[in-house]
Amino acid sequence: MKRENFATKTAFMLAITFVVLLGLVVGCSEKKHPKTTYEITAELDEKTMTVSGEIQVNYYNGAESSLDEVKFHLYPNAYKMGSFPIPSDQLALTFPNGINEGGIKISSVSVDGRKVECEGADKQVLSVPAFVEPLGETEIQMDFVLKLPNCTHRLGFWEENVNLGNWFPIVCIYKNGQWDEHTYSVFGDPFYSECADYSVNFTFPDGYEFAATGNAKVRGNTAKVTAKNVRDFAVCLTKNKEYSTTESGIKIKYYGADGENKFLDTAVQAVNTFSKLFGKYPYDFLSVVKTSFFTGGMEYPGLIYVSDTLSESLTHEVIVHEIAHQWWYSAVGNDQVNEAWLDEGLTEFSTTLFYQHNPDYGVTRTARVADAITSYMLYRESHLAGGDERIARNLSEFRSNLEYTYMTYVKAGLMFESVCNLIGDDSFIKGLKSYYKAHKFSLATADDLIGCMERASKKSLKGIFSAWLDGQVKMY
Ligand SMILES: [Zn+2]
Known part of the structure; x- marks a missing residue:
């Protein structure tokens, strides 16, 4: 996601203190993971602004243990009255016609052709009783009716547009013996899912x-x-x-x-x-x-x-x-609830690299970095005053949208600039290439990225990353 924030024109000097520790090199080996398929048939009724449909999920259990249930995120239920995934100061902007709710109703759930009773259909995580052997598959079918809120959010309709983001039941990630049951949050893009194959028939007005x-x-x-x-x-x-x-x-x-x-x-x-x-x-x-x-x-x-x-x-x-x-x-996935900076910081820095490689836009890398530093320092002075400067935290640990934006986008973008300056552009790009190649269509972690950067640069980088991520790096 890209949020608007204030950039300023004056450049300040950046002084960075960091500690270089001996890093643990993490390999960039290819990972195997489950391949689940989704078949969705859905139709939008413009009069009621509801989407009715059927979803059939062929779930593949890539875990080493058998499962007795399969869990699904029902993100549209975050739009029920009283629990909107939108910061309070942005509610009026997002609901110009006044607050109204959305949600998803699940009915008639079957597992391998047999009807089952489920838990959580009115909440954000649905539990479907289904026994799945290790490396086994199960077919889960459900009918749904999705009510769209009248708003300008990821899910909703406004004027001549209908946005269907995070609109259908999607399988939760099963990792380390448990299901990831995070719910929608006010800050960030709180989505975390495996790659799968989709086949969708959608009828529209x-x-x-x-x-x-x-x-x-x-x-x-x-x-x-x-x-x-x-994903x-x-x-x-x-x-x-x-x-x-x-x-x-x-x-x-x-x-x-x-x-x-x-x-x-x-x-x-x-x-x-x-x-x-x-x-x-x-x-x-x-x-x-x-x-x-x-x-x-x-x-x-x-x-x-x-x-x-x-x-x-x-x-x-x-x-x-x-x-x-x-x-x-998208290609290299990550846990956007616990490591939001991993994709947002890298994306911010990638945007800087785009401008560097396309000078016709009239934005230099130096100017963009200087703007980010100035903007961060102004934010720090006016809002932080010796407060928490950690980039690495769970979405629930951010106190405001501004704090989330500055840590996850601005400061994390500057962290990648700093690492790039330390190891040189060539090593940095080589590291990113190997990170992309090794984790394409998979899920990566901070350690995976740091490992790829260390191998590319032949330098220990855990220390510098930790210093930034843990909030020890100060800008004066
Ligand atoms: Zn983004």
């Missing part, structure tokens, strides 16, 4: 363009979409105009107003720049949709929201930022 994770074949009012190795599946319906091109076999689309072909060009440049720097773009589809969204933008695999409230320069920047997420979050 007249007058909309259909954008989704995957290349859609649209006949009449129904889109058929398949997408392999994606989520989002849809955006829009009345904006479609611009499209094919670049190196990737179908790239931009949905926006008349005369906005320039934003398609930015998307193409971002895909080309990051493919060259980090490794080939992971899919053969990418849709960038200008839509009703309360802040900068939001990333989903192969589908990006860009807020329709942004200035031209910020629209370019948000497109670049969200496309960088196709490498960091």
Whole structure:
């Protein structure tokens, strides 16, 4: 996600203290993981703004032990009255017509063709009783009715746009003998899921363009979409105009107003720049949709929201930022609840690298870094006053959206700049390439990234990363 924050014009000097400890080199070996498949048939009723559908999940148990239940996140239930996943100071902005609720109703759940009773259908985590042997599979089918809130959030409808982000039951991650049951949170992008294959049939009302994770074949009012190795599946319906091109076999689309072909060009440049720097773009589809969204933008695999409230320069920047997420979050996944900085910090720094490699935008790396330092220092003076400066924390440990933004985006971006300066651009890019290659379509941790950087640079880097992440690095 990209949040808007205030940047300033004056540059300050950065003084960084860090401790270099002997690092533990973590290998960059390929990991094997479960491959689950989803088949979804759904239809949007424009009169009631509900999506009715059926979902069939073929769940693969990659764990070494058998399971007696399979758990699903029901993120839409975060939009029930009284529990919105939106900071209180942004509620009015996100619900311009006043607060109203959304949610998902699950009915008729079957496991391998047999009806079962489930727990948690009215909450954010659904437990389906299903016995699954190690390396075994089970087929879970459920019917659902999703009510969309009238708002400008990840899930909702506003004016001529319908945003369907985190809209269907998605399997929780099973790790270290337990299910990850985190719920939606006010700060961050609290989503954490495995890559899977999707096959979706979506019927939608007249007058909309259909954008989704995957290349859609649209006949009449129904889109058929398949997408392999994606960790989520989002849809955006829009009345904006479609611009499209094919670049190196990737179908790239931009949905926006008349005369906005320039934003398609930015998307193409971002895909080309990051493919060259980090490794080939992971899919053969990418849709960038200008839509009703309360802040900068939001990333989903192969589908990006860009807020329709942004200035031209910020629209370019948000497109670049969200496309960088196709490498960091989408292809290389991470725990965005406990290590949000891992994809956001890397994405911020990747955006800086984009500007460095595309000087036509008139933004230099030096100026961007200086802006970030100035902005952070002003924030520190006005809001922190000797407070907690840790980057590494669970989303629940942030006290405000501003604190989350400055630690996870701004300071973490500066941490990567600092590491890059220490080991040199060539080693840094080599490390990122190996991180991408080793963890593409998998889930990575901070240790995985640090290990790849250490191998590329032949330097111990655990100390410098720890100093930044634990809040010991100060800027004066
Ligand atoms: Zn982001």
